[in-house]
Amino acid sequence: MQIEKNSDTFLKKLYPNTSEMILGSTITELRKIKNQKFDLIITSPPYNIGKEYETKTSIEKYLEFQTSVIKELIRVTSDSGSICWQVGNYIEKGEVFPLDIYYYQIFKKLGLKLRNRIVWHFGHGLHAKNRFSGRYETILWFTKTDNYIFNLDDVRIPSKYPGKRYFKGPKKGQISGNPKGKNPSDIWEIIIQDWESGLWDIPNVKANHPEKTTHPAQFPVELVERCILALTDKNSWILDPYAGVGSTLIAALKNYRNSIGIEKEKDYIEIAYQRIEKLKNGNLKLRPINKPIHQPNPNDKIAMIPKEWTNLFNEV
Numbered sequence: 001m002q003i004e005k006n007s008d009t010f011l012k013k014l015y016p017n018t019s020e021m022i023l024g025s026t027i028t029e030l031r032k033i034k035n036q037k038f039d040l041i042i043t044s045p046p047y048n049i050g051k052e053y054e055t056k057t058s059i060e061k062y063l064e065f066q067t068s069v070i071k072e073l074i075r076v077t078s079d080s081g082s083i084c085w086q087v088g089n090y091i092e093k094g095e096v097f098p099l100d101i102y103y104y105q106i107f108k109k110l111g112l113k114l115r116n117r118i119v120w121h122f123g124h125g126l127h128a129k130n131r132f133s134g135r136y137e138t139i140l141w142f143t144k145t146d147n148y149i150f151n152l153d154d155v156r157i158p159s160k161y162p163g164k165r166y167f168k169g170p171k172k173g174q175i176s177g178n179p180k181g182k183n184p185s186d187i188w189e190i191i192i193q194d195w196e197s198g199l200w201d202i203p204n205v206k207a208n209h210p211e212k213t214t215h216p217a218q219f220p221v222e223l224v225e226r227c228i229l230a231l232t233d234k235n236s237w238i239l240d241p242y243a244g245v246g247s248t249l250i251a252a253l254k255n256y257r258n259s260i261g262i263e264k265e266k267d268y269i270e271i272a273y274q275r276i277e278k279l280k281n282g283n284l285k286l287r288p289i290n291k292p293i294h295q296p297n298p299n300d301k302i303a304m305i306p307k308e309w310t311n312l313f314n315e316v
């Protein structure tokens with residue numbers, strides 16, 4: 001078992017599994033991989049929004065290219081395997097195109113079955129002026145067959161009311177919950193801040209988050225960990241075809257799984273290997289999985305209405 005320190009770093013430990021970052025283009029590298037190698041493919045693909053690592057194109061061309069990648073991904077997924085596709089919105093002249101709606105059609109046509117559309121909710125982000133501020137992205141979890149790996153017990157979370165009992169029927173008086181905790185549901189509140197160490201309630205991986213690197217669109221290791229624990233077994237093989245700075249590889253290694261990442265930017269690959277080394281040496285800062293989200297104390301200055309605003313309220 002992994003031993004976690006309170007400080008969000010992890011004790012030096014032996015991690016025997018493989019983590020390999022391949023430098024290259026996803027489609028070319030995928031063609032070299034044998035059929036059914038992976039139990040899980042998990043990724044956050046480029047969103048076609050003009051980040052520094054992508055060239056923005058029309059949504060039609062973008063989706064056409066991704067369809068060719070997805071066909072290869074399905075080929076390298078095992079029959080008991082899953083694909084988790086984490087996306088947000090593509091935005092064109094203020095109009096929102098929810099990418100999961102487009103992607104769902106592609107996966108469905110290629111014969112995959114959706115098991116959950118997971119909402120990853122976070123508390124902070126850009127403040128929109130002409131629409132409501134976006135505070136979630138989604139993970140589409142597909143399986144290749146009906147016979148898939150799903151280890152619910154490995155991702156249960158503490159129940160809010162563990163002492164709850166049936167109040168009627170044949171089980172009246174018996175405890176209604178599961179001693180291992182409850183199903184984490186399809187809305188994931190993954191984030192956040194560490195108030196004590198001066199960090200804000202950080203949703204996605206932005207400045208001040210313990211995991212932040214120079215990559216502009218990292219996803220939190222904790223988000224990947226839950227998918228890995230539930231959808232693969234120890235020593236399974238996991239692929240991230242758009243691996244960035246290796247968050248998937250970190251989550252896999254930490255949980256005794258093998259992983260491969262494909263990434264076209266050499267700098268990100270170097271950072272990924274540095275993070276892997278840090279994990280092995282016990283000094284990678286990570287938010288531990290299932291760490292409760294910080295609730296500000298109403299007496300904290302930061303949680304109070306500033307005195308500059310109290311006059312405004314008095315005037316109304």
Ligand SMILES: C[S@@+](CC[C@H](N)C(=O)[O-])C[C@H]1O[C@@H](n2cnc3c(N)ncnc32)[C@H](O)[C@@H]1O
Pocket residue numbers: 024025026027043044045046047053054215217218219220241242243244245246247248262263264265268
């Ligand atoms: C949204 S980021 C993924 C970040 C990653 N989840 C992490 O936590 O670091 C997408 C990544 O895909 C890479 N990428 C984009 N197009 C690619 C391609 N055709 N082949 C390989 N990598 C690509 C980008 O350089 C970028 O790092």
